[in-house]
Amino acid sequence: MKTLDADLAPAGFPVSKLERETLHDRAYLELKRAIMSGAIRPGATITIRAMAAALGTSPMPVREALRRLVAERALDMLPTRSVTLPVITPDRFDEICRIRVTLEGLVTEAAAALIRPEELRQMQQANAEMWRLKRQQTAVYLAKNQEFHFVLYQAARMPTAMQMIESLWLQAGPLLNLALSEFGLRVGQDHHQSLLDALARRDGKAARQAIQDDISDAAIVIRKFLESRDNSAA
Numbered sequence: 001m002k003t004l005d006a007d008l009a010p011a012g013f014p015v016s017k018l019e020r021e022t023l024h025d026r027a028y029l030e031l032k033r034a035i036m037s038g039a040i041r042p043g044a045t046i047t048i049r050a051m052a053a054a055l056g057t058s059p060m061p062v063r064e065a066l067r068r069l070v071a072e073r074a075l076d077m078l079p080t081r082s083v084t085l086p087v088i089t090p091d092r093f094d095e096i097c098r099i100r101v102t103l104e105g106l107v108t109e110a111a112a113a114l115i116r117p118e119e120l121r122q123m124q125q126a127n128a129e130m131w132r133l134k135r136q137q138t139a140v141y142l143a144k145n146q147e148f149h150f151v152l153y154q155a156a157r158m159p160t161a162m163q164m165i166e167s168l169w170l171q172a173g174p175l176l177n178l179a180l181s182e183f184g185l186r187v188g189q190d191h192h193q194s195l196l197d198a199l200a201r202r203d204g205k206a207a208r209q210a211i212q213d214d215i216s217d218a219a220i221v222i223r224k225f226l227e228s229r230d231n232s233a234a
Helices: 022-035 049-053 059-073 088-116 115-133 138-155 160-170 173-182 189-200 204-233
Strands: none
Touching: 022 049, 022 059, 022 160, 049 059, 059 173, 088 138, 088 160, 088 189, 088 204, 115 138, 115 189, 138 160, 138 173, 138 189, 160 173, 173 204, 189 204
């Protein structure tokens, strides 16, 4: 079974060393971000020691962060007291994607009317950086993709919806790493540009369509990966 040491981005997972006064919250947020972005692969075993070393902190904040994520069903506890990232089934993935298309479409349409110039610039910068990355830089690409999406969703000023989106990304995000490693880094970027154009002219309906197309096209790629994985295991 793989461990976090092997899965924290052979390409270089970008974690931040933690300040002492925010260790518990930051350990939780950094680990949650790693899961949502796909930097940790499904089936990986996460040890307290490996995560503490990655974050530059003591084991205690990491232990608490892992407990919180187990309680949120983002991670599973093993008999060894380590935790693992669950392997998602195709049916569960399909359900998550259907919910994402509806929810993230709704939030994106709302964001089009509210997004600030500096938020749009941040999205444009993240998208430009994604285009410049090479195939072996998957971890950085995933981090920039998450930044692109969550700046958008935060712009809608809908905190309840944001919590729901984060929960969905915690479940589906880990598959992005595996699928992009298999199929390359250019999935969905045409939709990103269409989305940016729609946001710039505050066209909520076009923005909603672009994000829904982005989610749906990425889902097709990930579904192919899941089918090939299941066929290989059969």
